[in-house]
Amino acid sequence: MPQEDTNLISKAIQWALTQDVDIISLSLGLDLRDPELDAAINKAIAAGKIVLAAAGNDGNNKPRAHPGRNRNVLCIHASNGKGKDGGISPRALDNDDNFMTLGTAIPLSWKGKEVVKSGTSFATAVAAAIAADALAIISRDGLLNEDQLKRLYSCDGMRLIFALLSSQSDNGYKYVAPWNLWVRDRSSELIQHQILEVLRR
Template sequence: MEHKVHVIPHTVIQQEESVKEVPKGVELIQAPKIWSETKGKGMKVAVLDTGCDVNHPDLKDRIIGGRNFTDDDRSNPEIYTDYNGHGTHVAGTIAAQENDAGVIGVAPEADLLIVKVLNRNGSGQYAWIIKGIHYAIEQNADIISMSLGGPVDVPELHAAIKTAIRKNILVVCAAGNEGDGDDSTDEFAYPGCYNEVVSIGAINLERNSSRFTNSHNEVDCVAPGEGILSTYLNGKYATLSGTSMAAPHVSGALALIKVYANQQFGRKLSEPELYAQLIRRTVPLGNSPKLEGNGLVYLTVPEHLAGIFAENVKAAVLSAT
């Protein structure tokens, strides 16, 4: 029996023809407060998902290319259209552009590389995911975002992720939606529970842990994952819930952090250093570490810490590795 990977289960709450707002999740992680410093320009985020609505007005100018590895459209590699909606929603949270309409993503000037590894049913073969990761590596992606998972630990998938990490690519994964609200039980979804990835759990907009979010010792941090408004099919918008919605908040946040940190240090930081920069921008919410890891991603750095920014990074890297 062939094992498959699927989109992390999610709930579509509602669809809308048009909106004009900064999504509440983007505001909750404090992204707008650092847009004066950077909006992610120059960062390339590979979105491994169901494809994307490439003509969506909030996304079309952010998409720089892509590849289809699925059986949709007779496996034509040049057609990475989204027929599901999941990938378009994820892409919008990462980098929907600022255009005085619709929504705006966490890193509205970052580039999107659309890597279609799940078909119209939200299902994909492990081979498709592995090929997609290697494609993202070949395209020199800065960040790989994966809101997908399966129950099986596949060594080849793990090896592909390790290769990306060695290339200093940050790999962000949704933790999974099999949680039961009890941190004494562990729920595992791969690749979200690999130690090498940045595993993201979900909270609601009131900063409470989402009942569905997986709990285990590899959760690194949490982000908004309930009632998340973003781009959807046919130029529309939708509100969805799931750890699938939490992970792209962190992918976008890392695009901002990487630009800012590289500028501050005058060099390109390694993957462990960038991970440390993410973790120092988290705030504990009082939940079990199995549910929230280091806490909520919170991008603003208090002024009283700005002067010791460089001094802290070495200690943070040591603790993260």
């Protein structure tokens, strides 16, 4: 990616902070760390924003891409439609959550044509939508106190919620899907209890 592009991304993050957004979704991956972009991301995280980034599409041929390699960012890998490894993500790391969600064989309309695309960038957008839904659903009932709400609206808090929404998949990944928590035979009281428990950690 050209340097001018990373400069624009850094400026976009700074602008997002002035708009007081809750979630910043970065459907991109760089081979090399960009200090200016890292600084912008770290500023967003320090401000309590939820930042997600794509893991990269080169499988085991390359490590995680930047800025998904930033330990404070929610790095998103790609699964197929059944929650299995989509075959394009870098290997799962032993010391991280390795979240993944739908990112392969996605039907799209592109330049007036129907196409099918795959990529961890698509998975990142899906994960950002899951995070937005989780924020809206969890915060609407008035169950959380001020500290718990602040925790929820942060990378650390959303990491806990994603873990709650995850099932262990193959190759060390965790498949993030809302129906792993919100299932028909589970009472709303039990779901609320589980959410409160994780936000106390």
